[in-house]
Amino acid sequence: MTVNELIQKLEYYLKNSNNVNYLADIKILIAFFMKTSLAKLYAIQNDKINFKINDYWQQLTAYRNGKPIQYITNYQNFYGYDFYVDYNVLIPRYETEELVDNINILIDEISLNNGNKSLTLIDIGTGSGAIAISLGLENPDLTIYASDISSEALKVAKRNIKQLNCKNVTLLEGDILEPFIKNNVKADILVCNPPYIPKDQSISHRVKNYEPHVALFGDVDGLYFYREIFQNWQKIVKKDGILCFEHGYDQKKALEKLVKEYFPQQEYYFKKDINKKWRMLFINIL
Numbered sequence: 001m002t003v004n005e006l007i008q009k010l011e012y013y014l015k016n017s018n019n020v021n022y023l024a025d026i027k028i029l030i031a032f033f034m035k036t037s038l039a040k041l042y043a044i045q046n047d048k049i050n051f052k053i054n055d056y057w058q059q060l061t062a063y064r065n066g067k068p069i070q071y072i073t074n075y076q077n078f079y080g081y082d083f084y085v086d087y088n089v090l091i092p093r094y095e096t097e098e099l100v101d102n103i104n105i106l107i108d109e110i111s112l113n114n115g116n117k118s119l120t121l122i123d124i125g126t127g128s129g130a131i132a133i134s135l136g137l138e139n140p141d142l143t144i145y146a147s148d149i150s151s152e153a154l155k156v157a158k159r160n161i162k163q164l165n166c167k168n169v170t171l172l173e174g175d176i177l178e179p180f181i182k183n184n185v186k187a188d189i190l191v192c193n194p195p196y197i198p199k200d201q202s203i204s205h206r207v208k209n210y211e212p213h214v215a216l217f218g219d220v221d222g223l224y225f226y227r228e229i230f231q232n233w234q235k236i237v238k239k240d241g242i243l244c245f246e247h248g249y250d251q252k253k254a255l256e257k258l259v260k261e262y263f264p265q266q267e268y269y270f271k272k273d274i275n276k277k278w279r280m281l282f283i284n285i286l
C-alpha cells in the first residue's frame with residue numbers, strides 16, 4: 001500500500017469523525033511513521049508504506065481516544081524550534097510563543113537603553129524548556145536560569161537543551177522562588193507561565209487525561225503562583241526589573257486587582273494574544 005492509498009482509506013473510514021483535525025493528524029502520524037515531515041509527505045505520496053499497519057492503528061486509536069498527537073510523535077514545534085515532549089511536560093502552546101515574542105522585543109529595548117549590558121532572565125516552571133530555550137537561542141548573550149518543581153520535567157528540558165544546542169540556560173529544581181533564592185540568582189527579567197487553571201474548572205478530556213496536572217492547576221482560583229511571586233519578587237528580581245506572565249483568557253480582572261494591591265506604584269500593562277484574548281501581563285519595576 002502507498003502513502004496516498006493509506007490516506008484515502010483512512011479518510012473514507014474516518015469521514016464521520018467529530019474531530020475536525022483528524023485528517024491533519026492522520027497525516028502527521030503517517031509522516032512520523034515514515035520518518036519524514038508533514039511538509040515532505042506529499043513528495044513521498046507514491047512510496048510504499050514502510051511500517052506495520054497494526055502499529056499505526058494502535059497509535060491512531062490512542063489518538064482518537066484523546067491522546068495528544070504530540071505525545072505520540074514526541075515532538076512539538078515552538079518558536080521555530082523542534083522540542084521533544086512527553087507525558088511529563090505540558091505541550092508548549094502557540095499563545096506562549098507570543099509571550100516569547102514580546103520578551104524578545106523587551107530584551108532588545110532594554111539592551112538598547114542600557115548600552116547592551118548583559119541581562120539575566122529567570123523562567124519559573126520551565127516544563128519542556130520551551131520559553132527559556134527559545135529565548136536562549138534567540139539571545140545568546142542572555143544568562144538564563146530555568147526552574148521546575150518536577151524532576152521529570154527537568155529531564156525533558158535538559159534533553160531539549162542538548163538537542164537544540166542551547167548554551168545559556170541553567171536548570172534548577174525546586175518550588176517557585178526557592179531554587180533562585182538558594183542559588184543567589186537575581187534577574188533583570190522574570191518570566192512565568194504558571195499552572196493557572198482553577199482547581200475545579202472543567203477542561204477538555206484531551207488535556208485533563210493526558211497532560212501533567214502539576215502543569216495545569218493553580219489552586220482554587222488559579223492565581224496561587226501569581227500571588228506567591230507578587231509577594232516575594234524582590235528576593236529574585238533586581239529593583240528595576242520586569243515581570244512577565246502568561247495567564248488564562250478570563251483572569252485579567254482578578255489579576256489586575258492583585259497587581260493594584262501588590263504593586264500600587266508600578267507601571268503595568270496587559271496584552272491580548274492573536275485571538276484577541278487577554279493573555280499576558282507585564283509589570284515594570286521602577
Ligand SMILES: C[S@@+](CC[C@H](N)C(=O)[O-])C[C@H]1O[C@@H](n2cnc3c(N)ncnc32)[C@H](O)[C@@H]1O
Pocket residue numbers: 089090091092093096124125126127128129130131147148149150153174175176193194195196214215216
Ligand atoms: C503551565 S506549565 C508551563 C510550562 C512551560 N513553561 C511552557 O510555557 O510550556 C507550568 C510548569 O510549572 C511547573 N510547576 C508546577 N508547580 C511548580 C512549583 N511549585 N514550582 C516550580 N514549578 C512548578 C510544572 O511542572 C510545569 O512545568
